[in-house]
Amino acid sequence: MSTILxxxxxxxxxxxxxxxxxxxxxxxxxxxxxxxVVRAAHVxxxxxxxxxxxxxxxxxxxxxxxxxxxxxxxxxxxxETLVASHSLRTRHRISGPYHGVPGKAAALRTVxxxxxxxxxxxxxxxxxxxxxxxxxxxxxxxxxxxxxxxxFVSPAYARHPLDGPLVTQVVRPLxxxxxxxxxQEPLAGEFGCSGRFAARCLEQPAWESDDLRLAIDLxxxxxxxxxxxxxxxxxxxxxxxxxxxxxxxxxxxPQVLDxxxxxxxxxxxxxxxxxQATPVARSGASGLAPDAATSADGAGYAxxxxxxxxxxxxxxxxxxxxxxxxxxxxxxxxxxxxxxPDGLWAAVVRxxxxxxxxxxxxxxxxxxxxVPVYLGRVASFVTEAAGLDxxxxxERLEALCRxxxxxxGELVALWTA
Amino acid sequence: xxxxxxxxxxxxxxxxxxxxxxxxxxxLAMLSVVxxxxxxxxxxxxxxxxxxRWLRLERLAERAGAAxxxxxxxxxxxxxLAASAVFWLLFLGFLLAGVDALGFKTLQAMRAQxxxxxxxxxxxxxxxxxxxxxxxxxxxxxxxxxxxxxxPQARVAGGVVHFLTxxxxxxxxxxxxxxxRPIVLTAFAIVVGAVMLALAIAVGVGSGxxxxxxxxxxxxxxxxxxxxxxxxx
Numbered sequence: 001m002s003t004i005l006x007x008x009x010x011x012x013x014x015x016x017x018x019x020x021x022x023x024x025x026x027x028x029x030x031x032x033x034x035x036x037v038v039r040a041a042h043v044x045x046x047x048x049x050x051x052x053x054x055x056x057x058x059x060x061x062x063x064x065x066x067x068x069x070x071x072x073x074x075x076x077x078x079x080e081t082l083v084a085s086h087s088l089r090t091r092h093r094i095s096g097p098y099h100g101v102p103g104k105a106a107a108l109r110t111v112x113x114x115x116x117x118x119x120x121x122x123x124x125x126x127x128x129x130x131x132x133x134x135x136x137x138x139x140x141x142x143x144x145x146x147x148x149x150x151x152f153v154s155p156a157y158a159r160h161p162l163d164g165p166l167v168t169q170v171v172r173p174l175x176x177x178x179x180x181x182x183x184q185e186p187l188a189g190e191f192g193c194s195g196r197f198a199a200r201c202l203e204q205p206a207w208e209s210d211d212l213r214l215a216i217d218l219x220x221x222x223x224x225x226x227x228x229x230x231x232x233x234x235x236x237x238x239x240x241x242x243x244x245x246x247x248x249x250x251x252x253x254p255q256v257l258d259x260x261x262x263x264x265x266x267x268x269x270x271x272x273x274x275x276q277a278t279p280v281a282r283s284g285a286s287g288l289a290p291d292a293a294t295s296a297d298g299a300g301y302a303x304x305x306x307x308x309x310x311x312x313x314x315x316x317x318x319x320x321x322x323x324x325x326x327x328x329x330x331x332x333x334x335x336x337x338x339x340x341p342d343g344l345w346a347a348v349v350r351x352x353x354x355x356x357x358x359x360x361x362x363x364x365x366x367x368x369x370x371v372p373v374y375l376g377r378v379a380s381f382v383t384e385a386a387g388l389d390x391x392x393x394x395e396r397l398e399a400l401c402r403x404x405x406x407x408x409g410e411l412v413a414l415w416t417a
Numbered sequence: 418x419x420x421x422x423x424x425x426x427x428x429x430x431x432x433x434x435x436x437x438x439x440x441x442x443x444x445l446a447m448l449s450v451v452x453x454x455x456x457x458x459x460x461x462x463x464x465x466x467x468x469x470r471w472l473r474l475e476r477l478a479e480r481a482g483a484a485x486x487x488x489x490x491x492x493x494x495x496x497x498l499a500a501s502a503v504f505w506l507l508f509l510g511f512l513l514a515g516v517d518a519l520g521f522k523t524l525q526a527m528r529a530q531x532x533x534x535x536x537x538x539x540x541x542x543x544x545x546x547x548x549x550x551x552x553x554x555x556x557x558x559x560x561x562x563x564x565x566x567x568x569p570q571a572r573v574a575g576g577v578v579h580f581l582t583x584x585x586x587x588x589x590x591x592x593x594x595x596x597x598r599p600i601v602l603t604a605f606a607i608v609v610g611a612v613m614l615a616l617a618i619a620v621g622v623g624s625g626x627x628x629x630x631x632x633x634x635x636x637x638x639x640x641x642x643x644x645x646x647x648x649x650x
Contacts, residue, residue, distance in 0.1 A: 163648065164648070164649060164650050165649055166649040166650055167649075167650060187650065249565075249649055250565035250566060252649055252650070253649070256650075296648075304564075304567055307564070307571070308564045308565075308571075310572075311560060311563075311564050311571045311572045311575075312560070312561070312564055315557070315561075359484070359488060361488060361491075362485055362488035362489040362557075363485070363488075364485065364489070365488075365489060365557055365561060368561040368565060369561060371564075371565045372564060372565070378649075
């Protein structure tokens, strides 16, 4: 632990003493968005969590835009805020990861080590890029652990079924089928957990692996599966991201797929052997947003799918089974619309996952070749959901998850082949 | 007359049989050398493969990034590649020894010339292998980037880059072998210069407005992946 925490932070933590709730905030150049997040945490400390001993630990990756100063200035009570920095290896700065916080794994490790040292009963990790964070949402992530011995609290947002297709079409169903954990947002960068959960995570050897660099959010969610952990979801209302440049689809999809498949590899001994699902308790209904935040360009995606499938066939042939590839080739109809049914999509995702596991083709090439295929599925779902109301579309997403769960045996067989 | 024909035939056939009597043992010797060489090379390949697997070369290649590079170039794993190299080196050695066993002076002279060329040949082979690997990696990289950027004719872009890389590699190989060096260099410079000049004239002068209009129409009509993908998360 002493190697995780710097001497300076260790001294400050010892001065703070034992706490009930520790809020961790990993940052790197988030001066534009971190202020409201810190203020929300401090309002929660003084209102919803007024009876608890609290501390906010900001672990900064070496911001050059004054983020740590903004964190200090936004703090209502200075004693409740600790700012620590951790060294960031140069390669973490090359491209911004999907979660927007390079070096987040090292930052979370520091947060968990601090929580372990302070014997925190509840740990809340906030994402500086979520602009919709409120004191109530901070408290909601802490309350479940404080009140009912829950080990891991994942956020549930009120979103339209067409929002976040990378989550709804790929991450959520595959994560649910593999881990047996029906989380709405397995990729979320914010969560609550118990001190026990933090200590369990700290014990894992995966921290030493470079694989956690991108996969940290999913890895944390995956740690909640099995091991007797109690899991719940907290409804946090609508989700709004801070306005800042983010990777485009061509960069985002490979990053998330790589993270997802890497995470499955890191946890493979657990999820391939699991025999039952982990129940998820829900506090409050997350609800559905009546309108999609953005409208996906179904026709444009369909064109990219057709051209991409043809051009990248030599790579996909090495990852997908002939019947699956034939199914994809038959997906575009005469009218230019693409139709990729749930069963075919489940086969595509599990075969891509297995090809990534066995390195049947360059992993970098594999996840990049999957972009047009993903866009094809999004086009297919957009077309299908066009005539449905949000609740019916949500039902379709649930059916997709069930299809993935139904074919879990095939996923395990391919993975362990 | 008949006697003369029979005599000629007898002489011809006896000469032919005599020739066969000389050649067949040498041919059998060569075949035995090649066959034994093939067996030894195959054995060496198996031993090398087992040894490298035991030494966990795969893990080392994975850590060093070589495994990923080989996958990108669609080549077999490092240990299989090394074992294949051992096989072919040994087998080629035995093949040359087999040629010696034939005892033909022309072939022996050729073998001697190959022996003299060997250092250059090995260098050229190394350039060829590395160059082709690189060309494959570059082609794949360009193809993937072009497809995901929504470029029209992504495969053409990948193919052109691959062709240019292979052309550069071929020029380097011929230069290394020292084969008609001035011709190769001049031809290469002329071809590259001509292609670039033709492109410049075509795009800049001849069909500039047409190309611009075509590209504008083409790019405006097609969807491009968003610059901000956050709505997908």
